[in-house]
Amino acid sequence: MRSLQDSLAGAPTMPLSTGKRPREQRPAPMIFLIVLWLSLLIAVVFLITLIVNIVLEGGSRFGLQLFTEYPASDPDRAGARPAILGSIWVIGVTAVLTIPLGIAAAVHLEEFADKRHWFNRAIELNVQNLAAVPSIVYGLLALAFLTLVGVRDKNIVIGGALALSLLILPVIIIATREAIRAVPSEIRDGSLALGATKWQTTWRQVLPASVPGIATGSILALSRALGEAAPLLLLGALVFVSFDPNGLLSGFTTLPIQIFNWTGRPQEGFHELAAAASIILLMLLLLMNGLAIFIRNRYQKRW
Amino acid sequence: MENTHDSPPVHLHPVQTSQVTATVTRPIMKVNDVDVYYGDFRAVTGVNLEFGLNEITALIGPSGCGKSTLLRSLNRMNDLIDGARVDGEIVFHGENIYGKGVDPIEVRRRIGMVFQKPNPFPKSIYDNIAYGPRVTGMKVDSMDDLVEESLTRAALWDEVKDKLKQSAIGLSGGQQQRLCIARAISVRPDVILMDEPCASLDPIATMRIEDLMHELREQYTIIIVTHNMQQAARVADRTAFFTAQISEGTGARTGVLVEYGTTTQIFEDPKDQRTEDYISGRFG
Numbered sequence: 001m002r003s004l005q006d007s008l009a010g011a012p013t014m015p016l017s018t019g020k021r022p023r024e025q026r027p028a029p030m031i032f033l034i035v036l037w038l039s040l041l042i043a044v045v046f047l048i049t050l051i052v053n054i055v056l057e058g059g060s061r062f063g064l065q066l067f068t069e070y071p072a073s074d075p076d077r078a079g080a081r082p083a084i085l086g087s088i089w090v091i092g093v094t095a096v097l098t099i100p101l102g103i104a105a106a107v108h109l110e111e112f113a114d115k116r117h118w119f120n121r122a123i124e125l126n127v128q129n130l131a132a133v134p135s136i137v138y139g140l141l142a143l144a145f146l147t148l149v150g151v152r153d154k155n156i157v158i159g160g161a162l163a164l165s166l167l168i169l170p171v172i173i174i175a176t177r178e179a180i181r182a183v184p185s186e187i188r189d190g191s192l193a194l195g196a197t198k199w200q201t202t203w204r205q206v207l208p209a210s211v212p213g214i215a216t217g218s219i220l221a222l223s224r225a226l227g228e229a230a231p232l233l234l235l236g237a238l239v240f241v242s243f244d245p246n247g248l249l250s251g252f253t254t255l256p257i258q259i260f261n262w263t264g265r266p267q268e269g270f271h272e273l274a275a276a277a278s279i280i281l282l283m284l285l286l287l288m289n290g291l292a293i294f295i296r297n298r299y300q301k302r303w
Numbered sequence: 304m305e306n307t308h309d310s311p312p313v314h315l316h317p318v319q320t321s322q323v324t325a326t327v328t329r330p331i332m333k334v335n336d337v338d339v340y341y342g343d344f345r346a347v348t349g350v351n352l353e354f355g356l357n358e359i360t361a362l363i364g365p366s367g368c369g370k371s372t373l374l375r376s377l378n379r380m381n382d383l384i385d386g387a388r389v390d391g392e393i394v395f396h397g398e399n400i401y402g403k404g405v406d407p408i409e410v411r412r413r414i415g416m417v418f419q420k421p422n423p424f425p426k427s428i429y430d431n432i433a434y435g436p437r438v439t440g441m442k443v444d445s446m447d448d449l450v451e452e453s454l455t456r457a458a459l460w461d462e463v464k465d466k467l468k469q470s471a472i473g474l475s476g477g478q479q480q481r482l483c484i485a486r487a488i489s490v491r492p493d494v495i496l497m498d499e500p501c502a503s504l505d506p507i508a509t510m511r512i513e514d515l516m517h518e519l520r521e522q523y524t525i526i527i528v529t530h531n532m533q534q535a536a537r538v539a540d541r542t543a544f545f546t547a548q549i550s551e552g553t554g555a556r557t558g559v560l561v562e563y564g565t566t567t568q569i570f571e572d573p574k575d576q577r578t579e580d581y582i583s584g585r586f587g
């Protein structure tokens with residue numbers, strides 16, 4: 001056998017720098033890159049403008065009073081205490097209603113349902129469609145349901161939670177399904193080959209391994225619900241609440257509704273309050289999204 | 304195109320083969336006229352085989368000859384694939400595992416499986432072993448002892464005894480595969496199926512697994528699918544050669560058993576021309 005050098009000796013030399021392809025300097029890739037940067041820039045600029053604007057307008061009103069006081073006709077004495085508590089109540093109840101239901105539905109679709117059956121495929125398609133339905137439609141649905149079961153005052157915590165649950169259930173189902181699908185089939189096979197039942201495999205292997213994905217998806221879905229006003233307005237959510245919500249049947253308002261209400265007032269002071277309440281809402285959203293990122297990075301499984 | 308290379312000579316393990324007689328004297332499993340289907344597609348047809356107690360049987364053959372499909376039918380792992388179906392009988396301890404009233408979960412506990420890619424659970428080494436006994440509700444006096452025994456039998460105890468609480472994902476590929484073997488024997492099966500267990504391992508890790516198989520043979524019956532003929536020659540008492548038959552009408556490939564015998568006979572004196580062509584490296 002000839003050595004590598006021998007066999008290369010007679011070969012014509014091929015310079016690696018041909019000078020023919022100054023690819024990055026041609027116009028099309030450059031334009032493409034510029035478009036990408038512009039898109040990013042526009043998104044970031046809008047976000048920063050929004051935050052700066054809110055902070056400038058509402059910063060002076062952002063203080064303890066906002067958290068402790070009830071709405072009032074005088075902006076100097078008004079606060080968002082019931083709205084903050086209302087948001088916490090509604091989102092809390094929504095989480096309790098949706099997360100178990102969403103996970104159960106996703107586990108059924110992913111692990112137990114026969115994927116070749118037309119019925120399951122139809123459900124799959126429709127869950128995806130439901131995730132894209134405008135939120136106000138879910139408000140209508142919740143309204144109709146509450147009327148049907150004979151609830152007279154529909155502006156109650158459980159009613160709002162119901163509307164928001166309908167809204168985010170498809171999102172949680174989709175997120176959970178993706179988390180479950182990310183668990184390698186080898187793990188299921190390994191468990192089943194030991195004589196574990198499908199049920200045991202799901203509970204002890206698949207679900208624990210998909211917790212990070214499920215938690216992330218659920219938190220992001222809840223943060224979407226937190227910012228919603230439309231379906232709650234449809235239920236007749238109160239805009240002037242001077243008491244703390246104290247149960248499932250209690251009347252309530254939430255931060256987005258309070259903001260909506262204050263924005264519509266003529267006095268400048270209320271506009272500032274609306275901006276200040278927006279800061280709270282943004283901080284809550286940031287906190288929840290941060291938590292989702294933390295969970296994802298902290299508990300992500302590597303196979 | 305014909306391969307003009309001489310195939311490397313195949314060396315046989317001298318000790319093991321001397322004990323193996325031409326016919327299976329103590330069969331633990333029998334495959335009677337088995338066809339395996341995926342939907343309408345017939346993957347394997349007309350297989351008749353017997354697996355001897357405390358023997359290692361290798362299933363060899365070119366890709367797509369249905370050997371893995373058959374292996375997965377032996378402990379009903381194929382049930383998990385939508386549309387998979389087995390015709391014929393697979394008799395284990397005198398009972399058809401596809402018979403009415405047979406619990407596939409119990410079949411899988413009695414007939415364990417080790418997969419091509421090591422698949423430890425994302426848990427501690429200890430919990431990987433304890434998982435099987437826990438889920439099957441095995442009566443265990445001391446889980447610690449069972450874990451130690453299983454890891455010892457899988458020749459892994461000395462390497463991991465100080466880090467039982469650490470994640471199994473941190474082990475090397477070869478160690479992970481031995482962990483999977485330890486996990487398989489923790490539920491005390493009679494038979495261990497191995498689906499190309501060394502396919503993703505380096506030669507040294509492969510050698511350790513092969514040595515381990517010889518030790519396990521004392522207590523377990525092993526059925527191994529391998530692409531590597533030398534491996535079959537090194538470890539197996541008996542070898543079954545499969546090939547794919549291509550239908551003239553549809554072009555569909557169906558696996559058939561060509562020849563079955565002691566490993567010595569298959570490699571030194573194949574009766575079928577196709578077996579000879581395959582083991583001498585002329586096709587596949």
